[in-house]
Amino acid sequence: MAYSLDRAEHFGQNGYLDTRGVAETAVPFTQAVVDGLAQGGGLYVPEALPTLSLDDIAALAEMPYAQRAAALYKAFNIDLPDEAIDELMARAYGDNFDDAAICPITSLDENTHILELWHGPTSAFKDMALQCLPHFFGASAAKLREEGTLDNEFMILVATSGDTGKAALEGFKGVEGVSIGVLFPDGGVSDIQRKQMVTTTGDNVQVWAVRGNFDDCQTGVKRTFADEAFARHLIEDHRIALSSANSINWGRLLPQVVYYLSSYAELVAAGRIELGDPIDVCVPTGNFGNILAAWYAKQIGAPIERLLCASNDNRVLTDFINTGTYDISDREFILTSSPSMDILVSSNLERQLFELTGRDGEAISRWMADLNEKRRFRIDADTFARVRENFSADSIDNDTCLATIREVLDAYDYLIDPHTAVAFAAAQNLRGDNPVLIASTAHWAKFGDNVYRALHGLAPHEALPAEVAALTGCELNGLIAEETGKDQIPAGLAQLDAMEVRFTEVIDSGTEAIEEATDAFLSR
Numbered sequence: 001m002a003y004s005l006d007r008a009e010h011f012g013q014n015g016y017l018d019t020r021g022v023a024e025t026a027v028p029f030t031q032a033v034v035d036g037l038a039q040g041g042g043l044y045v046p047e048a049l050p051t052l053s054l055d056d057i058a059a060l061a062e063m064p065y066a067q068r069a070a071a072l073y074k075a076f077n078i079d080l081p082d083e084a085i086d087e088l089m090a091r092a093y094g095d096n097f098d099d100a101a102i103c104p105i106t107s108l109d110e111n112t113h114i115l116e117l118w119h120g121p122t123s124a125f126k127d128m129a130l131q132c133l134p135h136f137f138g139a140s141a142a143k144l145r146e147e148g149t150l151d152n153e154f155m156i157l158v159a160t161s162g163d164t165g166k167a168a169l170e171g172f173k174g175v176e177g178v179s180i181g182v183l184f185p186d187g188g189v190s191d192i193q194r195k196q197m198v199t200t201t202g203d204n205v206q207v208w209a210v211r212g213n214f215d216d217c218q219t220g221v222k223r224t225f226a227d228e229a230f231a232r233h234l235i236e237d238h239r240i241a242l243s244s245a246n247s248i249n250w251g252r253l254l255p256q257v258v259y260y261l262s263s264y265a266e267l268v269a270a271g272r273i274e275l276g277d278p279i280d281v282c283v284p285t286g287n288f289g290n291i292l293a294a295w296y297a298k299q300i301g302a303p304i305e306r307l308l309c310a311s312n313d314n315r316v317l318t319d320f321i322n323t324g325t326y327d328i329s330d331r332e333f334i335l336t337s338s339p340s341m342d343i344l345v346s347s348n349l350e351r352q353l354f355e356l357t358g359r360d361g362e363a364i365s366r367w368m369a370d371l372n373e374k375r376r377f378r379i380d381a382d383t384f385a386r387v388r389e390n391f392s393a394d395s396i397d398n399d400t401c402l403a404t405i406r407e408v409l410d411a412y413d414y415l416i417d418p419h420t421a422v423a424f425a426a427a428q429n430l431r432g433d434n435p436v437l438i439a440s441t442a443h444w445a446k447f448g449d450n451v452y453r454a455l456h457g458l459a460p461h462e463a464l465p466a467e468v469a470a471l472t473g474c475e476l477n478g479l480i481a482e483e484t485g486k487d488q489i490p491a492g493l494a495q496l497d498a499m500e501v502r503f504t505e506v507i508d509s510g511t512e513a514i515e516e517a518t519d520a521f522l523s524r
């Protein structure tokens with residue numbers, strides 16, 4: 001292969017390769033974070049993975065979470081000073097989370113453990129990465145500017161169907177040298193999701209409602225990214241480059257590896273398992289970032305045996321893991337009760353396949369070209385065998401999802417959100433004898449309407465009774481809390497009705513409107 005390891009030695013650091021074998025040399029961590037996507041359209045992966053011994057992993061339980069995260073970043077030998085890593089991690093994982101453990105584990109029974117990834121400011125698991133990445137993005141850009149390889153600042157543009165937008169706003173607000181604009185479909189997000197976004201504080205943030213649906217938003221943002229004349233204008237007039245910081249950024253993936261190593265250590269420290277015992281991990285999966293992080297944790301040394309991939313009715317990953325063919329040529333996008341997993345093209349799968357082919361950039365390029373042209377690709381028998389060694393997959397329909405919320409509440413007096421319910425139900429179907437760690441990716445109060453349907457036996461998508469439909473999102477959560485006794489609603493969700501609305505602008509979805517709005521924001 002064309003990769004040179006010399007460059008990594010030159011940096012004294014672990015460098016990053018791209019999954020399509022296009023780049024001739026590896027780039028350092030800071031460059032990979034600022035770039036997001038590698039040249040040629042591939043994704044960055046680390047040249048080498050650290051390995052931690054069982055004792056190293058067990059020792060993580062003795063440190064606060066921020067130090068665990070710092071320890072892993074140092075093990076990856078990233079090109080920022082140790083003191084900077086410590087300081088950035090202290091900012092990423094501190095009292096911005098409502099639990100000192102950051103992502104505590106609740107054990108439902110001896111062998112079923114729920115990893116609660118929603119204690120961050122927006123109550124969804126994307127905070128685990130997006131409270132961390134922006135600090136490293138800011139520090140990486142600052143370092144590259146100091147070295148003279150970069151002389152601009154950044155504006156992050158995000159099109160969101162709900163969850164990502166708020167998590168990105170909270171993560172990037174106040175970060176120096178970066179501003180952020182989020183576009184959401186007007187009328188296309190829940191009352192809670194809209195209020196979460198339009199009440200965001202901070203000077204470097206902007207939120208627009210867009211006339212159209214999520215697809216219109218996303219297309220508008222993609223076209224804006226592709227408009228070279230606009231890019232030139234932004235650099236010349238504002239010294240700003242656009243960036244997306246989306247979930248394919250390595251800087252969003254690495255923070256997720258931390259919690260799988262860390263939670264293994266916690267299960268040992270709590271006496272739930274013996275050091276070295278195998279566990280399985282079940283992840284409600286959309287873009288394949290979260291479950292890929294678990295796979296990396298396994299490579300690094302966590303005794304994870306099987307990775308259980310849970311999908312909703314958009315079951316492209318289930319079918320892929322069961323057949324070796326990824327096929328969206330005849331597949332409709334389905335709106336489900338777990339909307340954050342509604343996805344057809346699961347972008348982080350590319351990284352997983354790169355690793356499982358033994359880092360064969362040519363094979364990945366071919367498959368990605370097939371996906372682009374024929375809307376399907378088929379992996380070779382060896383790679384498929386490796387997929388089967390690591391992964392099991394199942395898809396859970398809306399009825400089962402809602403029924404599971406009710407069953408788990410009845411059986412364990414524990415209320416879960418629809419995404420976690422998909423994982424719980426899949427884990428029941430796929431598990432063997434190992435203890436299972438289930439990734440819980442959102443607080444139930446983010447999806448109160450579907451939780452209400454679950455608790456009242458309404459069908460998926462069935463209209464709520466008029467008096468319930470008339471409630472605000474906060475009021476509906478209050479009602480559910482009253483009915484279930486689950487009144488620990490995170491402050492960031494409970495107080496939304498009382499917060500000042502800062503952003504009311506509604507714009508068209510065309511490039512012109514988005515560019516005009518962006519320009520006006522940057523000229524403020």
Ligand SMILES: *Cc1c(COP(=O)(O)O)cnc(C)c1O
Binds near residue numbers: 124163284285287442
């Ligand atoms: C984003 C998201 C997922 C899917 O995670 P991936 O890393 O994209 O697989 C699952 N649940 C919730 C609540 C999410 O916000």
